[in-house]
Amino acid sequence: MKRYSAFAIAREAMRNHTGWDRAWAKREPKKKYDVIIVGAGGHGLATAHYLGKNFGITNVAILEKGWLGGGNTGRNTTIIRSNYLQDPSAAIYEKSRSLYETMSQDLNYNVMFSPRGVIMLAQTQHEVRGYKRTAHANALQGVTTEWIEPARVKELCPIMNIDGPRYPVLGGLWQARGGTARHDAVAWGYARACSDMGMDVIQQCEVKGIRQMNGKVVGVDTTKGAIDCDKLGMVVAGHSGVLSQMAGFRLPIESVALQALVSEPIKPAMDIVVMANTVHGYLSQSDKGEMVIGGGTDVYNNYTQRGSFHHVEETVRALVETFPMLARLKMLRQWGGIVDVTGDRSPILSKTPVEGIFVNCGWGTGGFKAIPGSGWAMAELITKGQSPLTDEFSMFRFREGKFIDESVAAGVAH
Numbered sequence: 001m002k003r004y005s006a007f008a009i010a011r012e013a014m015r016n017h018t019g020w021d022r023a024w025a026k027r028e029p030k031k032k033y034d035v036i037i038v039g040a041g042g043h044g045l046a047t048a049h050y051l052g053k054n055f056g057i058t059n060v061a062i063l064e065k066g067w068l069g070g071g072n073t074g075r076n077t078t079i080i081r082s083n084y085l086q087d088p089s090a091a092i093y094e095k096s097r098s099l100y101e102t103m104s105q106d107l108n109y110n111v112m113f114s115p116r117g118v119i120m121l122a123q124t125q126h127e128v129r130g131y132k133r134t135a136h137a138n139a140l141q142g143v144t145t146e147w148i149e150p151a152r153v154k155e156l157c158p159i160m161n162i163d164g165p166r167y168p169v170l171g172g173l174w175q176a177r178g179g180t181a182r183h184d185a186v187a188w189g190y191a192r193a194c195s196d197m198g199m200d201v202i203q204q205c206e207v208k209g210i211r212q213m214n215g216k217v218v219g220v221d222t223t224k225g226a227i228d229c230d231k232l233g234m235v236v237a238g239h240s241g242v243l244s245q246m247a248g249f250r251l252p253i254e255s256v257a258l259q260a261l262v263s264e265p266i267k268p269a270m271d272i273v274v275m276a277n278t279v280h281g282y283l284s285q286s287d288k289g290e291m292v293i294g295g296g297t298d299v300y301n302n303y304t305q306r307g308s309f310h311h312v313e314e315t316v317r318a319l320v321e322t323f324p325m326l327a328r329l330k331m332l333r334q335w336g337g338i339v340d341v342t343g344d345r346s347p348i349l350s351k352t353p354v355e356g357i358f359v360n361c362g363w364g365t366g367g368f369k370a371i372p373g374s375g376w377a378m379a380e381l382i383t384k385g386q387s388p389l390t391d392e393f394s395m396f397r398f399r400e401g402k403f404i405d406e407s408v409a410a411g412v413a414h
């Protein structure tokens, strides 16, 4: 595959862009693969990528029922940070954040990583205590964050009203190397790299059944026929419960809709990301100028991949006190994704009761930031049966009571 470069762009400009290859090959499934990954979201594609890159396993198919990146990966508000409280979380999220730093070069694909800085606002005394505690934990974990006072918050984000009256800003947890990236580009960049290694990215191919023999996986039944495999990675976010039912076990996952919306584009107004967890709202400005706004999850389980008016109203109503200028903007679009939430708000990267089946899910409302780190760790788990980054994230921790409680850091925070 041709490398993308400034020279290649100039060359193609001279010949009317007739020389570009397809970014990834369009393939039909083979009879058998060493590894099948179900789900061509960011986590599935990154898992496949690191199987090839780190372990030389390239006889891999990534099966996607829709289009690649069409699940939560292409629907999120793209916030990247690693300021989590618990050590296992900080380890995998910081690995991920550091991989984002070089992702464009590693994949030879511009994912527009923008480490513009993320503030998590403290608007109650409870949050002040919680974020100060997280700042101390991050210092011990080697994750660079700092507690900042209200005046510094105002300096970083002048459009913010920090005086209340209902939700005065009491300070914030600031991660200067947090930020955003272009979500579709992350999926496309990984897909292109996987295809380049000879892997098959197969879209419009829904897995309908999982075949086993003597407690071991042997293949899947799909809308494009039966395909055999030695190992299977289930990486389907909000559909993890559906897939695990096909495999004959249950996962401690609840699927709920999470929504976001964008305003009309305006001139540059804020150059950082702000999360206001007390009011369940978070905000950044896209390169096009739209204010990107995320809200909370639905309070009931569902599989609806769409937005709803009451959430838009609640989210914007809550945010206008802290960002009064939002009141003057028209909202352009809203949408939703189906997120997979665990009881302790931490992910599952695990072996399962069926030999050869591995599961990666439970990223809930905050897994975009984790894509490269999760793929890196999952590839190691699938290859070696163990990874230091996944040891604590087994699905069996719920049975054993070994929770990784991130409900403060990740309940509805992105």
Ligand SMILES: Cc1cc2nc3c(=O)[nH]c(=O)nc-3n(C[C@H](O)[C@H](O)[C@H](O)COP(=O)(O)OP(=O)(O)OC[C@H]3O[C@@H](n4cnc5c(N)ncnc54)[C@H](O)[C@@H]3O)c2cc1C
Pocket (backbone or CB within 6 Å): 038, 039, 040, 041, 042, 043, 044, 063, 064, 065, 066, 067, 068, 069, 070, 071, 072, 073, 074, 075, 076, 077, 078, 079, 080, 205, 206, 207, 208, 235, 236, 237, 238, 239, 243, 258, 259, 260, 294, 335, 336, 337, 338, 339, 361, 363, 364, 365, 366, 367, 368, 369, 370, 414
């Ligand atoms: C509105 C919203 C805002 C968010 N904001 C942020 C944020 O700011 N920062 C952050 O870090 N995270 C955020 N998230 C969460 C983040 O988007 C997800 O955690 C992450 O994208 C999950 O990626 P994934 O690859 O696991 O899942 P997905 O991208 O959902 O991919 C799973 C894929 O599996 C496919 N699939 C399902 N069933 C089958 C089947 N039977 N056969 C074949 N394929 C199947 C689906 O079609 C889908 O494409 C947000 C999510 C939403 C919805």
